Amino acid sequence: MSTVANRAPQETRGTWRTYLGLGAVMVLSAFPLYWMFVIATSTDEAVSAIPPTVLPGGELVTNLREVFTLQEVYFAASLINSVIVAGVVTASTLFFCSLAGFAFAKLRFRARNALMVVVILTLTVPNQLGVVALYILMGKLGWNGTLTAVIVPTLVSAFGVFYMRQFIQHAVPDELIESARMDGALTFRIYWSIILPAIRPALAVLGLLTFVATWNDFQWPLITLNGTEFPTSMVALSDLASGNYVIYRRVLAGAFVATVPLLVLLLIGGRQIVRGIMEGAVKS
Amino acid sequence: MAVTQVRRPSPAHRPAPAKVPVSRWRLWVYHFDTKRVPYLLIAPFFLLFAVFGLFPIVFNGIVALRHWRLDDPTLTGWAGFTNFERLLTDDDFWNALVNTFGIFLLSTVPQLLLALIIANLLNRRLRTTTWWRIGVLLPYVTPVAASTLLFAVFFARDGGMANWILSLVGIGGDEPIDWRADKWSSWIAIATMVNWKWIGYNALLYLAAMQSIPRDVYDAAAVDGAGPWRQLWQITVPMIQPVVIFTVVLSTIGGLQLYTEPMLFDENPAAASGGSDGQYQTIAQLIYQVGWKDLNLGYAAAMSWALFLIILVVAALNALATNRLGGGRR
Numbered sequence: 001m002s003t004v005a006n007r008a009p010q011e012t013r014g015t016w017r018t019y020l021g022l023g024a025v026m027v028l029s030a031f032p033l034y035w036m037f038v039i040a041t042s043t044d045e046a047v048s049a050i051p052p053t054v055l056p057g058g059e060l061v062t063n064l065r066e067v068f069t070l071q072e073v074y075f076a077a078s079l080i081n082s083v084i085v086a087g088v089v090t091a092s093t094l095f096f097c098s099l100a101g102f103a104f105a106k107l108r109f110r111a112r113n114a115l116m117v118v119v120i121l122t123l124t125v126p127n128q129l130g131v132v133a134l135y136i137l138m139g140k141l142g143w144n145g146t147l148t149a150v151i152v153p154t155l156v157s158a159f160g161v162f163y164m165r166q167f168i169q170h171a172v173p174d175e176l177i178e179s180a181r182m183d184g185a186l187t188f189r190i191y192w193s194i195i196l197p198a199i200r201p202a203l204a205v206l207g208l209l210t211f212v213a214t215w216n217d218f219q220w221p222l223i224t225l226n227g228t229e230f231p232t233s234m235v236a237l238s239d240l241a242s243g244n245y246v247i248y249r250r251v252l253a254g255a256f257v258a259t260v261p262l263l264v265l266l267l268i269g270g271r272q273i274v275r276g277i278m279e280g281a282v283k284s
Numbered sequence: 285m286a287v288t289q290v291r292r293p294s295p296a297h298r299p300a301p302a303k304v305p306v307s308r309w310r311l312w313v314y315h316f317d318t319k320r321v322p323y324l325l326i327a328p329f330f331l332l333f334a335v336f337g338l339f340p341i342v343f344n345g346i347v348a349l350r351h352w353r354l355d356d357p358t359l360t361g362w363a364g365f366t367n368f369e370r371l372l373t374d375d376d377f378w379n380a381l382v383n384t385f386g387i388f389l390l391s392t393v394p395q396l397l398l399a400l401i402i403a404n405l406l407n408r409r410l411r412t413t414t415w416w417r418i419g420v421l422l423p424y425v426t427p428v429a430a431s432t433l434l435f436a437v438f439f440a441r442d443g444g445m446a447n448w449i450l451s452l453v454g455i456g457g458d459e460p461i462d463w464r465a466d467k468w469s470s471w472i473a474i475a476t477m478v479n480w481k482w483i484g485y486n487a488l489l490y491l492a493a494m495q496s497i498p499r500d501v502y503d504a505a506a507v508d509g510a511g512p513w514r515q516l517w518q519i520t521v522p523m524i525q526p527v528v529i530f531t532v533v534l535s536t537i538g539g540l541q542l543y544t545e546p547m548l549f550d551e552n553p554a555a556a557s558g559g560s561d562g563q564y565q566t567i568a569q570l571i572y573q574v575g576w577k578d579l580n581l582g583y584a585a586a587m588s589w590a591l592f593l594i595i596l597v598v599a600a601l602n603a604l605a606t607n608r609l610g611g612g613r614r
Contacts, residue, residue: 050448
């Protein structure tokens with residue numbers, strides 16, 4: 001007993017109790033997703049059966065067909081819209097954040113540190129609270145009801161700038177940049193041929209986090225896109241769940257389809273997502 | 285070969301460094317590149333933030349002081365503080381405020397405690413380390429809209445799984461709980477959704493901090509034979525206090541703006557009423573209802589400002605309190 005306690009936890013081998021606890025956590029994490037799938041494959045009776053159905057049924061195709069053919073929900077289009085929005089926002093976030101991160105990490109200019117403090121402060125601004133004014137602004141620009149209104153406000157993020165700066169500071173030696181300057185390389189050239197290749201892992205991390213967050217965004221897309229023919233998939237889900245009477249096997253078939261892309265991303269990029277979250281924690 | 289001849293036009297033609305005009309041009313380029321370009325690189329962030337982040341919040345303050353209705357564009361002009369005065373006596377606002385704080389407490393406290401415990405489980409030498417960490421992130425990547433709709437079925441009164449599980453242990457039975465009907469039950473249901481979503485994420489934040497604790501810190505505890513549980517609360521948690529404060533502030537900012545869960549938990553989300561009698565209407569939801577259902581943007585803006593101030597105060601208080609609880613080291 002005391003020999004076990006003598007060591008730092010991170011040096012201690014997990015006991016059967018550790019694995020039992022973690023196993024329970026895994027079940028609780030995964031179960032709602034599994035059950036979403038079960039309902040997506042079920043009939044109406046199975047949705048509210050007591051005791052609950054625990055095995056998938058055979059109605060997935062039927063349910064999906066209903067979801068995709070509902071006239072006023074535009075579900076298929078909404079998936080494409082979500083891909084466009086999340087894709088554009090991710091690409092632009094990577095580009096602008098790595099540029100700014102590079103400047104803050106490696107270039108000398110006046111007020112650099114003060115401006116970096118401003119970036120960090122903007123992290124704490126709850127911008128959801130500006131939605132009323134944002135809606136009026138977008139109205140003046142004529143963008144309400146279009147994907148532009150969803151994309152433009154999130155083209156760059158403070159977290160991204162901060163994360164890129166931290167990474168570039170450590171990933172690229174100053175000498176490398178100095179010698180490139182000696183050879184006459186201009187700043188953008190240095191960014192393109194030295195910085196970008198060196199920060200690929202960080203780009204993967206930030207890209208995944210940005211894509212997930214943008215795909216899942218709900219409040220602002222709902223405000224600006226609701227009732228148009230260009231919903232994102234989250235807005236389409238809320239349309240599926242509204243109305244006089246809601247058919248849950250259909251709603252959850254839609255929810256499942258809108259979740260699958262992110263589960264695939266977690267499967268292939270999980271390591272990077274974990275890294276991004278954990279690195280963000282230690283450095284902030 | 286022709287190509288090589290073109291590529292090397294003869295060295296004599298290349299401008300020598302001493303030639304004045306070219307050198308000046310180069311100097312200008314160098315100067316521009318080192319003095320101006322850095323600002324160009326950071327400009328996109330500041331421009332976009334100024335227009336779509338800062339401006340709306342400031343402009344919100346102006347909208348709040350004016351009559352601004354979507355259904356009646358002719359009704360404009362300064363309203364003075366009428367919108368704010370109306371807030372003070374608006375039962376809907378106070379009801380939403382109470383709901384927001386109730387759900388916030390029910391979600392934040394268990395969320396962070398459980399996250400600590402799970403982080404402590406993960407903070408061991410494990411087989412397939414990464415897979416456990418990826419597993420706890422399943423809820424994090426799941427869209428809130430999607431998981432909320434699932435929980436809406438889970439917390440159904442008739443045939444819902446929550447009531448079925450409770451009936452197994454003898455609760456409810458013939459009289460199943462109508463989760464949406466009362467404040468306490470709807471708050472618990474919504475808090476469950478929030479907890480499910482964020483526990484794993486917070487656990488990873490804590491885990492990151494735990495792993496950077498120097499190993500020898502634990503030696504002293506070993507001498508007086510502290511068990512793993514005491515080790516967690518007396519050494520690990522105080523050592524990761526900055527991250528705990530960070531998560532408390534994060535969940536305050538997020539929790540007080542809670543929107544998607546109460547919206548989609550409702551049987552008719554389009555109404556944004558937070559239940560038949562507003563049992564679980566949060567402030568963010570009320571802002572949406574006032575702004576886009578009642579079409580009164582001026583009043584919605586005033587509410588946004590009120591919520592902004594509340595978040596600032598509560599986040600600061602929570603950070604202070606957490607700091608104090610942890611022994612007040614600064």
